[in-house]
Amino acid sequence: NAGVMQNPRHLVRRRGQEARLRCSPMKGHSHVYWYRQLPEEGLKFMVYLQKENIIDESGMPKERFSAEFPKEGPSILRIQQVVRGDSAAYFCASSPVQGNTDTQYFGPGTRLTVL
Amino acid sequence: AQRVTQPEKLLSVFKGAPVELKCNYSYSGSPELFWYVQYSRQRLQLLLRHISRESIKGFTADLNKGETSFHLKKPFAQEEDSAMYYCALRPGTYKYIFGTGTRLKVLA
Numbered sequence: 001n002a003g004v005m006q007n008p009r010h011l012v013r014r015r016g017q018e019a020r021l022r023c024s025p026m027k028g029h030s031h032v033y034w035y036r037q038l039p040e041e042g043l044k045f046m047v048y049l050q051k052e053n054i055i056d057e058s059g060m061p062k063e064r065f066s067a068e069f070p071k072e073g074p075s076i077l078r079i080q081q082v083v084r085g086d087s088a089a090y091f092c093a094s095s096p097v098q099g100n101t102d103t104q105y106f107g108p109g110t111r112l113t114v115l
Numbered sequence: 116a117q118r119v120t121q122p123e124k125l126l127s128v129f130k131g132a133p134v135e136l137k138c139n140y141s142y143s144g145s146p147e148l149f150w151y152v153q154y155s156r157q158r159l160q161l162l163l164r165h166i167s168r169e170s171i172k173g174f175t176a177d178l179n180k181g182e183t184s185f186h187l188k189k190p191f192a193q194e195e196d197s198a199m200y201y202c203a204l205r206p207g208t209y210k211y212i213f214g215t216g217t218r219l220k221v222l223a
Contacts, residue, residue: 003158033209042119042201042213043159056209091159095209104211106151106159 002026004094004107005074012113019079019086021110025094032075033104034067037089049075082114117142119204121214128192129222136187136217138176138202147205148185150176151213154198162187162200172196192221 005024013019025032030051035043036059046059049069057067064082069075079086089111093104118141128134140146150162163171165178165185176187185202202214 031209035211035213040215042215043211044213045210048209059210103161103164104209105161108158 004029004092004105006090006092006107006110008110009108010111010113012115013082014115015083016081019082019112019114021077021079021090021092021112022074023077023092023094023107024074025092026096026105029094029096029105031095032069033093033095034075034077035091035093037091037109039088043091046077079112082112084114087112087114117204117206117212119202119212119214121200121202121217123217124215125218125220127220127222130194131191134187134189134192134196134219134221136200136202136219138185138187138214140183140185140202140204142183142204142206144207146178147207148176148178149203149205149211150174150185150187151201151203152198153201159201192219194221194223197221 007022032049034046036046037043047067048056052071064080066078089109091109092107095104120139122137148165151159152162153159174189176185178185197220199216199218201216203211205211
């Protein structure tokens, strides 16, 4: 089992461009979580998805950010019109069942730099 | 408010010395607490969770509800323990609340 995969590992965007971050959960896992780590801070929960459903997006900024986990393919975190403050490491985690009874396994992260 | 505090950004110890990484939490209910570790150029991985009460790689952590602490300890540090350590609280749901992390450097 290759573990949670994220790509790209590094992404550079100019202000106003769009950023798309992908996360492939571990095989057999149907629950995906996104976290953001701003410089000098801990990881902060953004959104929890199951296949084709957003369960909890309480940690997502209200504008420009969206997430999906389609029936086929990876989960996508999309940031429109990026600003310098979006520069951060974005981590994805997955679990086979809802994560309050099981461990979440983390991907290597995508480091987004906005110029 | 639910919060995890790791007061030390950096902790340097000599090889063979004892290690204690501090973690304090703020949560009114029954907490579930974890330590995650991130070695250089590797992903975040679970080190231990308080409900397991196990020792992994020589590390232990005891939940002290009176002091609201979950400090990570190891009696004799090894160079391969050098890494970033994150304490995390899971307050009864799927969301983790992470501390800011402590970088442990074990010096030869």
